[in-house]
Amino acid sequence: MRIASVEDDPDQADLIRKILGEAGFECESYATGAALLRALREQAFDLLVVDWQLPDTSGFELVSWVRQTSGAMPPILFLTSRTAEDDIVAGLSVGADDYMLKPIRSAELLARVRSLLRRAYPETARETDIIRRGSYCLDPRARTIALGGEPVSVSPREYELALFLFRNMGRLLSRDVVEQAVWGRSIGTGSRTIDTHMSRLRIKLALRPENGVRLTSIYSHGYRFEEADAGDGGHA
Template sequence: MRVAILDDEPAELQRVEQTLRQIPSPVEQPWSLHCFERGEDLLRQLRRETFDLLILDWQVPDITGLALLRWAREHLESPPAVIMLTSRDAESDIVTALNCGADDYVSKPFRPNELKARVTAVLRRHGLQKSTTQEVQSFNDLIFDDAELTVTRAGKPINLTEREYRLASCLFANLARPLSREYLYERFWTHEEMVSSRPLDTHIYRLRNKLGLTADRGWQLLTIYGYGYRLESVASTTDS
């Protein structure tokens, strides 16, 4: 779970980070928390990286959290979930932030248990916290079984390693959403593996072949130059 936290007070940043780390996360999607004291620094990262959630302080000296919320909603193809975390608690401020696209609004000083509950609820609404009962999902003719870590097509199993399965599951769970290389590396590889080779490109190549991620089967796995990858559903040639 890749989260960006913006607050110009280091002590508050640390408190939010410590609170989030207390929320259980799926084994395949551990917390990856990125703290920013300047809005400009976060904006720079938003232009080139993928985040699942932004927690934004409104009153930051350079670029406010509200300005970043508006920018994300206007410029990102698939904007992340956003929670405003701020000392501004007037009703007009809450209404403004929610109308600009914030998923939730938490006033400072925040209560840790409340923040954890609100973060969990927002991630669940965005499909980022899977229900423990949701183990089998279908995408066209592909059936994903999270309990067995297997993919089948027409009842026939497709031979995938565990890492290939988790990477494929992530791509399908984020259909049409651009995912940065850093986002995928943080989720599925250790730092040592990242510097030793180009494992992501190899796995993408294998998944294209093994899962048949081609237009005639209704899929397009695009390489976004200088950024990462995006899996899209397209009209298959057999449908025309």
């Protein structure tokens, strides 16, 4: 799991990175909100740890921006030295999923991080489990896709891309993450390969709200594939 931590105090940043790293997580540290936002445009993280007091912005504004841009994912844990109930409620109301009071305690930080990750990415499905979402059924063993009970013909690469999308519903997926997961390498910024494959899947699988899903392109970042109500309308 990849975690991004934004903390302007170098000692605190090192401590967070050390605690998470020793627990087996990959943690990247950023000293400012602006640095984190730049990273989020190029990378995907499974969880954010956000200090509430930053030199260039507030954790409140940062969390608000992430939620407006990325939706409900990734989960966000905010760290604060403020104990007033109003401050904590404000942080949770704007979109943070949990909070932790400073000073940082190793066991508590790990407990809260693991709890958020379990809630956000439940490990209930095995790699070979059949996936049913909306009007779709994907069988990883047979490597088949059915829409409304009818089989859909896709290429091997299109199948891998579709399987990756259905296994990561609700997450904001950067182009780099898609490239590494489906192609096993970085394709390059000038390539239209991903866009072409996504366009083909939209058509072949009819990825529209009336079938229970929505595929959205996020400018300069990547894609979000999520469940949708048939009556939502709009464009997918």
